[in-house]
Amino acid sequence: MESTTAATGPMPASNYPALELSSEVQAMIPEELKVIRRNGKLTGFDPNKIRIAITKAFLAVEGGQAAASRRIHDTCAELTEQVVRALMRRLPAGGTVHIEDIQDQVELALMRGGFHKVARAYVLYREERARLRAEKAKAENKPEAPQLHVTDEHGQRKPLDEGRMARLVKESCQGLEDPDPQWILQEAKRNLYDGVPENEVIDTLIMAARLRIEQSPDYGYVAARLLLDKIRSEALGFLSGHFETATGAEMEEGYADYFQRYIRRGIELELLDPVMGQYDLEQLGQALKPERDFQFTYLGLQTLYDRYFIHHDGTRFELPQAFFMRVAMGLAKNEIDREARAIEFYELISSFDFMCSTPTLFNAGTLRPQLSSCYLTTIPDDLEGIFNGIKEDAMLSKYAGGLGNDWTRVRAMGAYIKGTNGKSQGVVPFMKVANDTAVAVNQGGKRKGAICAYLETWHLDIEEFLELRKNTGEERRRTHDMNTANWVPDLFMKRVAEEGEWTLFSPDEVPDLHDKYGQDFERAYLAYEEKAARGEIKLFKKVPAVQLWRKMLTMLFETGHPWITFKDPCNLRYTNQHVGVVHSSNLCSEITLHTSDEEIAVCNLGSVNLAAHVTEDGLDMDKLQRTCRTAMRMLDNVIDINYYSVPKARRANLRHRPVGLGLMGFQDALYKQRIPYASQEAVEFADRSMEAISYFAIEASAALAQERGSYSSFQGSLWSQGILPIDSIDLLQEARGEYLDMDRSRTLDWDALREKVRQGMRNSNCLAIAPTATISNICGVSQSIEPTYQNLYVKSNLSGEFTVVNPYLVADLKxxxxxxxxMIADLKYYDGSVQQIDRIPDELKALYATAFEIDPRWLVEAASRRQKWLDQSQSLNLYLAEPSGKKLDALYKFAWLKGLKTTYYLRTLGASRVERHTAAPKPEEAPKVCSILDPDCEACQ
Incomplete structure (x- = not known):
């Protein structure tokens, strides 16, 4: 390895005590990690040489006596670990690192540690050594950079094609303002070594572009376009049988031909449905738009490559536009004019105006098209039924479905078992089995299997249920991998508000409570309490409602679970309440459909990219209407095409045909209109945008009913009675009384739509807002309805680590x-927050406030405005920078009061990071919390 000495002369390595890295850091270093020397040769990575270089830098400043100092020895060892950690974050799987990169990290470590004189000596020595090398090369008439060779797929050496590298980088930077092609080339060549495999050259270019994403989001597009070259080589080489490359310009001519070869090969390998070969592939190939390959961010394209593209033995041979057309073809195969519909669907998703859910993207057009996102089941109270339910979970999870299980019917611990004359162990041991099933069945390695268990708040096992995610206690009664959620009746919330008592029952003694809601539930519950008081019920427990509520909130804060979801608004506003009861939500708490022993509820999801439907002047209503019309057709098609691994799911989906059209990019839409998230204007936009999506989705379903017929259980539904989601608030108000505060304003002609709806609806449900965690990455917009997490951060997911920088903030600051x-350094120091950076104007501080800097009541208020238009629910995360019992109490009561059906994760900020944040300036006061619910709340006084 080339010496990384500092300002002193050479000193034998034996003069220094051996470096002992911590076991954690030692484990981070891959065995195959190599260092590229300045002559292009490779050598092994030796952290001890880094320590020697740092020690020599200290000797240059502090003199020879420093060598014997234990303090200096320990400091140098600590700095070496910092350097190694920094390098390994960039190279977790090994590879190569240039000696200059190591020295850069040494400089940074010295500066961060406050050793400025030592760092200066190190920098001066590096500059002096660089000058001497340049003079020597000039005197000997040698080029400073040696001629590099690559090793091709056959093991043959040949000169590095620097001309192609330059052309590729130039093409990748076209149309972008900030990227410096020459810098990318120089940085990439600096990290190549002699004899590098030919297919690794592109990885080096990608890495060079990635290094500058934090300086400009444009480099994310450059990295994506360079990655595209790698994907093209892989796909074209697989189809042709030999190494093959093509630039973007060349693909414009060849995409259609590639597409036909791709479809035929996919069918041949039994990866695609043979019906795909029956399309007019020439017509579809000509409809592809190769230029849309260039609209991806690096995170978006890498996500598609890693998790979505069709592959054979690990080799991807699906390019982005072929991917979108494959999905479109898969959804259009039952259409009369399927080519025209496929092109229509392709146009919508390839433009990022709308995106299908992950299971649809995974499986459309394949031999087993499991396209649905969510499945909801109810578990019966007998051993055979319980394990049948767990088996159904496994079958549904296998093909990429997220699960919501209702466990409320399973009898509590200590309940009598007639068949064995024994006592039940309760619901928890069976949940443990379900938890382990989710771990074992991981959706073919594409994403983790996932289940959410729901339990009603009156269940006698509720207190143990609350502790399922704790890290302490009996492991056999813990479910660390399964989500959990409380299914909370309104009566419990009223008892909490009124500081009353609450009675817990075993469901085998109160069997009808499971199927009752609203005033019917209240009457039945009071009757059971009276029976318990008379001694007619054996197994029950009375607790102060406030005490149980506090434990629910405590566990939510400590473990993130169980989530708080509300049974009564989910049922009282349910469009299909004439055929069943909603017993739970789903994995992400946005689906509210009924379940029974005969029916497993299914929902099919997709999301409108709201950012693509707004300008500085607001919503583009005509475009939004067109998008919703096509999107609803695609979602309806999913129901008939879908592969059902469980008959009960097929029965329910074909009978009721529910879909969930949602949205993503809400924060981007606010940025485009210069609206701070924490403002009344943002609440109004949440209201108006959701009203428009709701109107157009319902209108589209009514139009589909005229074309294809209504869903079979339409008669008797709220739709058939002319009761729309906005009208169903009256049903909740009637049951709740004073405990409801929802805005009722509207702007569109709902009376005209109501008449169309009475004539028929194609879908029992039309609307639900999913988290869009992955598909928003594909489209390069903010997730769902989420505020910005941080303006500059490193995102980790199944595809690796990615630098994410807020492009709107960068544009404004530029x-x-x-x-x-x-400014970049300040953003890093403040964890992506702009609040403590004095140079930034207050207007931008308000606009770019991050999730933990926004009063969460703004999130609830905006969610309430959306909820009035939704026939299902929304995945609503809540953020608290400095949580306390009082704040949690007020926030979740406020969510209930505002008519929310469900909430999702509670996100909190670590104490060490809170110190770096201040509350964002608020142009307006946050919404008030009702004094009826929280008389001690400061906001209500």
Whole structure:
């Protein structure tokens, strides 16, 4: 390895005590990690040489006596570990690192540690050594950079094709303002070594572009376009049988031909449905738009490559536009004019105006098209039924479905078992089996299997249920991998507000409570309490409602579970309440459909990219209407095409045909309109945008009913009675009384739509807002209805680590001349927050406030405005920077009061990070919490 000495002369390595890295850091270093020397040769990575270089830098400043100092020895060892950690974050799987990169990290470690004189000596020595090397090369008439060779797929050496590298980088930077092609080339060549495998050259270019994403989001597009070259080589080489490359310009001519070869090969390998070969492939190939390959961010394209593209033995041979057309063809195969519909569907998703859910993207057009996102089941109270339910979970999870299980009917611990004359162990041991099933069945390695268990708050096992995610206690009664959620009746919330008592029952003694809601539930529950008081019920427990509520919130804070979801609004506003009861939500708490022993509820999801439907002037209503019309057709098609691994799911889905059209990019839409998230204007936009999506989705379903017929259980539904989601608030108000505060304003002609709906609906449900965690990455927009997490951060997912920077903030700061290295460093120091950076104007601090800097009541208020238009629910995360019992109590009561059906994760900020944040400036006061619910709340006084 080339010496990384500092300002002193050479000193034998034996003069230094051996470096002992911590076991954690030692484990981070891959055995195959190599260092590229300046002559292009490779050598092994030796962290001890880094320590020697750092020690020599200290000797240059502090003199020879420093060598014997234990303090210096320990400091150098600690700095070496920092350098190794930094390098390994970039190279977790091994590979190569240039010696200059190591020295850069040494400089950074010295500066961060406050050793400025030592760092200066190190920098000066590096500069002096660089000058001497240049003079020597000039005197000997040698080029500073040696001629590099690559090793091709046959093991043959040949010169590195620097011309192609330059053309590729130039093409990748076209149309972008910030990227410097020459810098990318130089950085990439600096990290190549002599004899590098030919297919690794592109990886080096990608890595070079990625290094500068934090400086400009444009580099994310460059990295994606360079990655595209790698994907093209892999796909074309697989189809042709030999190494093959093509630039973007060349693919414009060849995409259609590639597409036909791809479809035929996919059918031949039994990866695609043979019906795909019956399309007019020439017509579809000509409809592809190769230029849309260039619209991806690096995170989006890498996600598609890693998790979505069709592959054979690990080799991907699906390019992005072929991927979108494959999905479109898979959804259009039952259409009369299927080519025209496939092109229509392709146009919608390839433009990112709308995106199908992950299971649809995975499986459309394949031999087993499991396209649905969510399955909801109810578990019966007998051993055969319980294990049948767990088996159904496994079958549904295998093909990429997320599960919601209702466990409320299973009798509590200590309940009598007639068949054995013994006592039940309760619901928890069976949940443990379900938890382990989710771990074992991981959806073919594409994503983790996932289940959410729901339990009603009156169940006698509720207190143990609350502790399922704790890290302490009996492991056999813990479910660390399964989500959990409380299914909370309104009566419990009223008892909490009124500080009353609450009675817990075993469901085998109160069997009808499971199927009752609203005032019917209240009457039945009071009757059971009276029976318990008379001694007619054996197994029950009375607890202060406030005490149980506090434990629910405590566990939510400590473990993130169980989530708080509300039974009564889910049922009282349910469009299909004439055929069943909603017993739970789903994995992500946005689906609210009924379940029974005969029916497993299914929902099919997709999301409108709201950011693509707004301008500075607001919503583009005509475009939004067109998008919703096509999207609803695609979602309805899923129901008939879908592969059902469980008959009960097929029965329910074909009978009721529910879909869930949602949205993503809400935060981006606010940025485009210059609206801070924490403002009344944002609440109004949440209201108006959701009203428009709801109107157009319902209108589209009514139009589909005229074309294809209504869903079979339409008669008797709220739809058939002319009761729309906005009208169903009256049903909740009637049951709740004073415990409801929902805005009822509207702007569209709902009376005209109501008449169309009375004539028929194609779908029992039309609307639900999913988290869109992955598909929003594909489209390069913010997730779902989420506020910005941080303006600059590193995101980790199944595809690796990715630098994410807020492009809107960068553009604003550039326009003010404020975007520079110091600003980037400040954003890193403050964890992506702009609040404590003095140079940034207050207007931008309000606009770019991050999730933990926004009063969560704004999130609830906006969610309430959406909820009035939704026939299902929304995945609503809540953020608290400095949580307390009082804040949690007020927030979740506020969510209930505002008519929310469900909430999702509670996100909190670590104490060490809270110190770096301040509350964002709020242009308006946050919404008030009702004094009826929380008389001690400061906001209500």
């Amino acid at each position: 326009s003010l001349g404020l975007w520079d290295e110091v």
